[in-house]
Amino acid sequence: MNETQQMLEDTVNRLFGDRLGWDQLTAIEEQGFPTALWAETVEQGIPKVLADEAAGGMGVGWSDAYPVLRACGRHAVPLPVVEATIAEWLARQAGATLPAGVPGLLPRAIAASAVSATTLTLSNARTPWGRNADFLVGVAAKGEGAELIIAATSGLAVAAEDNIGRDPRDSLSGDASVITRQALPLAPDCVHWLGALARSAQIAGAGAAALDLALKYGAERSQFGKPLSGFQAIQHYLADLAGVVASVDAIAMAACVGLDQRGMAPSGRNARFEIAAAKCRASEAVEKLTRLSHQVHGAIGFTYEYGLHFLTRRLWAWRAEFGGAGEWGEYLGRVAADVGGDGIWPLITA
Amino acid sequence: MTSVADKLRFEPTALPASLETLRAEVRAFLKEALADVPVVKRSHSWEAYDAEFSAKLGAKGWLGMTLPKQYGGHGRSALERYVVVEESLVAGAPTAFHWVADRQSGPLVVRYGTEEQKKAIVPAITAGKACFAIGMSEPNSGSDLASLRTRAERTATGWKVNGTKIWTSNAHRANYMIALFRTDPDPNKKHAGLSQFLIDLSKTRGITPRTIQNLAGGRNFNEVAFVDAELPPDALLGTEGQGWRQVTEELAFERSGPERYLSCFFLLRKLIDVVKDNASPATLARLGTQVAWAATLRTMSLSIAAKLNAGQDPLLEAAVVKDLGCQFEQALPGLAQELCELEPTLEGHGSEYQQVLGSLIQVAPSFSLRGGTPEILRGIIAKGMGVR
């Protein structure tokens, strides 16, 4: 890791490590949005790592932001930090500035017909932290290109729903008044891709934390007169977990580097290949990450009191969000079919 | 507050542009050199022994690349070698003749050999004219290698060796063997009683290889009997009693390369061609999942090469990649069978694809045996995480 990455990782680990113990995560699930923690997160500049320096951001690239995204998984962060990070980057690409407050990021490309000069029309638009959002950020198709839409949330109907990680995934409907429309040099589906990348990083982080818990528990808990991790079967589960975590981490990091270096235009060899590989691998990995980390823990891991579930419930939710192994596998399968057997290695090494 | 996962970071590696030039050269060379080799032969090319081809690679400067110039090596980087190796594997070049020499024997001799040994051996390796065998496993010592019993005793004129090695790839046609023997029979010195030897097979009597046929019909590995085999005093490689440490380092070379996930790559290539025109979304998804694995393993494997290049010792990382890589390459034949209902066939029958499938299905069990089994690797990984 370079210095920026190390510094960011330390900052985020310190903040969330202190603030997001199991008791605090439990309280947040009971009480709702942790306003004070969000304020602290904003104060430390965390959601703005990818924002332009002129807009008060750090102006770094995805590879430097990667440790932040990963740490959001590691600490099961119940805040839209990742969504805000994406929104800030989009604003930077469009030369726009986001308003202050909690952003509601619209994951799906918005049809051109849903946008007018003044109004963005939403119909059951699933939005992470929609109920808490102060403004909306989305990307709409416009002619051949795309535009960034920033809109107000006032007057929208909110159908509240949590995902199985207990994070808000609300559906918004109604007419939102447009604050800014700005041409964006990206494809209209870019949020889906960036979300897939971010979720991959979060899965790497949550997987690492689940591994840490399993290691700790395996050393502490004894059966048959010795620690669980003295048993070879358990050692092999732990080794298997470690390998799977490392694989997700490796490809997600590579996708971030790829995105910085070659962008994500809809065609040509660019970071879309690594992003698709990252989310496909990450989503596929969730089965093993959750199964083995729970297995090492026995019944205690199945309780609410023990906090493994803060991680594993999010892993199950993130596996499906922004497309799972089926969707991304199909994309990659199509890429492979297009280049053919002789083209696949040159593609991987390009 | 650090995570164990922090010990296992595979930082993405960008290859310098000069290496892409090298890659293009290697690709062009291989394309021409292998144009007439049947696909099924190329699909398991690590078993294909072709001294002439190895000499050609040597003439190109693509063997012994990382070995020091003063001994006849090329003094190039581990990443340059990495590019040549991965391109050779993917193209299906016959690598059996030079593989062991280039990968592990050369570096081992450079690190532990005497001046004379280095001067005698390194130029031959670099030229692609030395085939090496690895004499580690014995009939009663596989995973528990340090329990081995083949004995080398000091004599007035050097060493006398008695015992049996087994699974020794290419021993029947190699020029040299680097073997691990017991030099101190004290039962309290299980590890400390071992030493490595560099044996010139053409000059040594009392060593008799018997080829063992594998289940696919191939004849690559051997049982090797040592009956009063006499070695000169300077056959000792490195330090007497340090054989275990040296072998552990040697195994690190053996476990870290791209061969640990690419064995079935030819099958993936052919599978793509067979299914591409009529694939259902579900088939594409399963195919794509393998592509995601391949891209992931390439990233991880290249990252290890970069660590080696920077003088680090990525033992733990190498064990992880071999373990994951093996799962990937061993799953491919079964997946291919599911995605496309074509029977595997023997060489010379059926389509090219069916022959590749037939051949790789049969050799796949060996992927999780050679170079360390997953059971042993996971033990190493667990230890690396502080579990044992």
Ligand SMILES: Cc1cc2nc3c(=O)[nH]c(=O)nc-3n(C[C@H](O)[C@H](O)[C@H](O)COP(=O)(O)OP(=O)(O)OC[C@H]3O[C@@H](n4cnc5c(N)ncnc54)[C@H](O)[C@@H]3O)c2cc1C
């Ligand atoms: C194609 C091929 C080429 C080879 N080439 C060479 C060569 O050139 N030179 C050479 O020296 N060797 C060579 N080998 C041998 C290879 O290194 C051994 O097969 C390997 O070390 C395993 O030893 P084994 O076969 O005796 O199995 P065993 O050690 O008997 O193991 C059998 C099974 O038990 C498991 N097991 C063993 N111990 C443990 C444990 N402590 N915990 C859990 N499970 C355990 C193993 O993982 C394995 O699954 C080759 C093997 C193959 C297949």
